[in-house]
Amino acid sequence: MAVSKYEQYIVREPTRSKHNVAVSAWSTVENSRTAPPFMWMENSKPIAGVTHMVEHLWIWKDTAMGATVEKPPHKHDLEEIFLFLGTNKDDPNDLGADVELWMGEGKDADKISFNTSSLIWIPPGIPHMPLIYRNVKKPLLLVIFALEAGEMRPKTVDCPQCLANPSIQGIQG
Numbered sequence: 001m002a003v004s005k006y007e008q009y010i011v012r013e014p015t016r017s018k019h020n021v022a023v024s025a026w027s028t029v030e031n032s033r034t035a036p037p038f039m040w041m042e043n044s045k046p047i048a049g050v051t052h053m054v055e056h057l058w059i060w061k062d063t064a065m066g067a068t069v070e071k072p073p074h075k076h077d078l079e080e081i082f083l084f085l086g087t088n089k090d091d092p093n094d095l096g097a098d099v100e101l102w103m104g105e106g107k108d109a110d111k112i113s114f115n116t117s118s119l120i121w122i123p124p125g126i127p128h129m130p131l132i133y134r135n136v137k138k139p140l141l142l143v144i145f146a147l148e149a150g151e152m153r154p155k156t157v158d159c160p161q162c163l164a165n166p167s168i169q170g171i172q173g
């Protein structure tokens with residue numbers, strides 16, 4: 001492709017540099033999703049001057065995120081937006097999977113269940129995750145945004161629901 005006058009503002013390949021993963025090394029979590037994320041930018045990387053955070057993943061098999069001791073649920077002072085998109089062109093409303101996102105902590109913890117293309121706003125300070133995908137029939141896309149995020153600095157929180165739900169154990173990544 002021709003080089004643009006504004007080339008410094010374009011990312012033309014998967015941006016896995018955050019994790020030092022070569023584009024050719026498509027390491028996935030048990031072959032269930034792109035991991036590290038397919039596209040990502042945050043805090044002047046990979047585009048100098050960028051202040052927003054964007055993370056994009058493909059999911060094509062049952063899996064879970066933020067459900068392990070190593071990567072538990074977290075909260076941060078910034079708001080975050082989760083956008084879930086199905087890939088069924090005959091029915092864009094169909095997410096192609098049964099998804100469960102936990103929000104809150106302790107007695108306020110609650111699960112959001114959905115199977116349609118959906119957008120969820122995470123207000124500042126609200127713990128979120130685990131995020132669990134079951135019955136994945138078609139690949140789906142997840143895009144996460146945080147505006148004016150700078151460096152996110154998430155704080156981890158306890159995840160009793162991770163331990164209490166044995167069905168997570170078989171699919172977590």
Ligand SMILES: [Zn+2]
Nearest residue numbers: 074080128154
């Ligand atoms: Zn978050």
